[in-house]
Amino acid sequence: MTELDHHEESLELVSPNVPLTNISRRSFIAVGLGTAATLVLPKTAQAKSDSSNLISSYKTTSPALNPPSDQSFFQPYLKSSQDGKVSGNWVMNQGEVTLGLYTGTIRFYADESAPDTHLIPSPTLCVNPGDLIEISLKNSAPPNDDACATHQPNQPNCFNSTNLHFHGLHVSPLSIGKDGKPRSGGHPADIAFSSDDVLVEMTPGEKNNYKVQLPANHAPGTHWYHPHRHGSTAVQVANGMAGLIVIKEPANQAICPDAPDVIWVLQDVVSDGGTGIIADAELYAPFGGNPGECLVNGQYQPTLTVQKGEIQRWRILNAGASPRTLMNLRLCKGTVPQSDLDALNAKFAPGQDTTGVPRNLPAEPESMYLIARDGINLYGKKPNVQTNHAFSPGNRADFLVNLAPGNYTLIKDAYTGSKDVYGNAKDDNEAVESRATVRTRQVLAYITVTETPYAKAATVKGQFEQLLANGIPTTGMSSYLNPFIGEVPQNSQPVNFEAVPRNPGQFTIDNRKYGEPGAKFTVALNSQEEWLLDSLSNVTHPFHIHVNPFQVVAIGSKNQQGVITWNDIPSEDRIWQDTVAVDPNIPLKIQHRFDDYNGTFVLHCHILFHEDQGMMYDVEVTGNGIPPGVINTVSA
Ligand SMILES: [Cu+2]
Incomplete structure (x- = not known):
């Protein structure tokens, strides 16, 4: 037995989140380099738990979602609601974890019954409109370091303090106090339960109950959850603390069911x-030039095998936290080797002349059919056919793919910005500057479509053709996605992102950092407003706002004198989203409505490293809305 074989055998008991093939490659690299790292590997294996420790309520397939024919393509564990509720007892823990090619001591979510078994990615919660998400979260991380007690405002801090955010959900941003009254923030000692309240703070040892009541008319969609305590958000999300929330489509809204x-x-x-x-x-x-890798469901470059005629719905979440994960998401024909992307990355090394060098790898494109952006269906529209999708941290994209037998590659290419509201990426000659991403292209996954016929191919094909002909139905569309009424007043306060990257960086919105006087919007319940988003430095910032989605209604073009020419989006082309990349010199007008829920929540840059360092504002909705834990019984 060679040394390498020995290591592979030692690692067979790792959690299923870590594929053996990745370990093999990592072992190979370590052996090849002749470093001491090889000696560490058996210890890594011992530190992990056998997957049989996982409680049986976690599955990777469920009748709630249609499983793909390929049962070996790792899907995150899944919990489905039963009798109107999905629940879990989770801990945030810290321990040694191997992710892709790397090993480190990081923070992760785990089930209370197996607190040392990391769930990266965290379980997918599969629910219906009107369901209750009930998560008891205990912070089992070690105590914070000494610097936590003395940090300056908007200095990254207290990396073991946490909370929970439900990104994309239209739910209350408040908690209910032990006195039975709605409140914002505080510590669990004063809180009976929390909805999507990101002002809550859980220090190590504290436990908080989350009861997130979806309204009966919540739109179906692909959303997610992650920690959102200002100062430690980026660290925890970058460590891998994130999971998907799928709100199932009611039968009358089903797309290619x-x-x-x-x-x-x-x-x-x-x-x-x-x-x-x-x-x-x-x-x-x-760290735009830092090494690293983008994983798919915790796996490095997995292969998805698809049967002939198996039209699939891909629900893709960009759970990145850094500028590295601004990307163009491209599906290409054929097998693109990582070495091709490495070679292009090398041409953008600091100091290189990049004149005439393509930002996006020359490769033969394959179509993807966008049916939802940020989880919200493109109601009343036909699927948007794309080959190159500008995808920022925080964004979701739901694509249907209809692939002929053959080989394909899904790649993370350099970000070029969006040319429209659907996220179609700009061509090379109009690409926005994106220093971090021109050096970090990579293969995300390989796709092989076999000649084996898919059992339900004819049924799915019929549904797909009907969708292409008729578009996505508006039947049952939620009231909070209705068109705006009359003139939408413009708020005179702009959301101007300004970044002066240094260590630590200077990240402001309209010259204010989070918590400073004026770093707040106050709006009335059920009011509608138009806001102006702009990036005043040469960096892209993805704008995200909690609780209510928005529509981009105009895309600007700023000349060298700062004069903006506006290109209005026709009303029939407008779509809903909750996260939009704001590129330099391309300001945006958005419209949103503060429906149903009062209370304080936040807007921020979804490059979470920027958020933690100040790029966040409070948004207070005044009035009497639906309190936490109360269901809105409106049926549409
Ligand atoms: Cu930013």
Whole structure:
């Protein structure tokens, strides 16, 4: 037995989140380099738990979603609601984890019954409109370091303090106090339960109950959850703390109901230059050129096998936290080797002349059919056929794919910006500057479509053709997605993102950092407003706002004198989303309505390293809305 064989055998008991093939490659690299890292590997294996420790309520397939024919393509564990409720007892823990090619001591979610078994990505919660999400979360991480007690405002801090955010959900942003009254933030000692309240703070040892009541008319969609405590958000999300929330389509809104669902959670691991993971304060240093890799469901470059005629619905989440994960998401024909992308990355090394060098790899494109952006269906529209999708941290994209037998490659290419509201990527000659992404292209996954016929091919084909002919029905569309009424007043306060990257960076909105006087919008319940978003420095910032989605209604073009020419989006082309990349010199007008829920929540840059360092505002909706834990019984 060779040394390499021995290591592979030692690692067979790792959690199923870590594929053996990845370990093999990592072992191979370590052996090939002749470093001491090989000696560490058996210890890594011992530190992990056998997958049989996992409680049986977690599955990777469920009748709630149509499973793909390929049962070996790893899907995150899944919990489905029963009798109107999905529940879990979770801990945030810290321990040694191997992700893709790297190993490090990082923070993760785990089930209370197996607290040392990391769930990366975290379980997919599969629910229906009107369901209750009930999560008891205990912070089992070690105590915070000494710097936690003395940190300055908007300095990354207290990396072991946490909370929970439900990104994309139209739910209350408040908690209910032990006195029975709605409240914002505080510690669990004063809280009976929380809805989507990101002002809550859970220090190590504290436990909080989350009861997130979806309204009966919640739109179906692909959403997600992650920690959102200002100061430690980026570290924890970058460590891998994120999971999907799928709100199932009611039968009258179903899109290609027999198409199998494939979940793709894209997470970025940032490495220390060797085989270690950067997991703490060093993450906040400007690191556009840092090594690392983007994983799919915790796997490095997995292969998805698809049967002939198996039209699939891909639900893709960009759970990245850093500028590295701004990307163009491209499906290409054929097998693109990683070496082709590495070669192009090398041409953008600092100091290189990139004149005439293509930003996006020349490759033969394959079509994907966008049916939802940020989880919200393109109601009343036909699927948007795309080959290159500008995809920012926080975004979701639901695509139908209809692939002929053959080989394909899904790649993370350099970000070029969006040319429209559907996220179609700009061509090379109009690409926005994106320093972090021109050096981090990679293969995300390989797809092989076999000649084996898919059992339900004829049924799915019929549904797909009907969808292409008729578009996505508006039947049952939720009231909070209705068109705006009359003139939408413009708020005179702009959302101007300004970044001065240094260590620590200077990240402001309209010259204010989070918590400073004026770093707040106050709006009335059920009012509608138009806001202006702009990036005043040469960096892209993805704008995200909690609780209510918005529509981009105009895309600007700023000349060198700062004069903006506006290109209005025709009303029939407008779509709903909750996260939009704001590129330099391309300001946006958005319209949103503050329906149903009062209370304070936040808007922020979804490059979470920027958020933690100040790029966040409070948004207070005044009035009497639906309190936490109360269901809105409106049926549409
Ligand atoms: Cu930013």
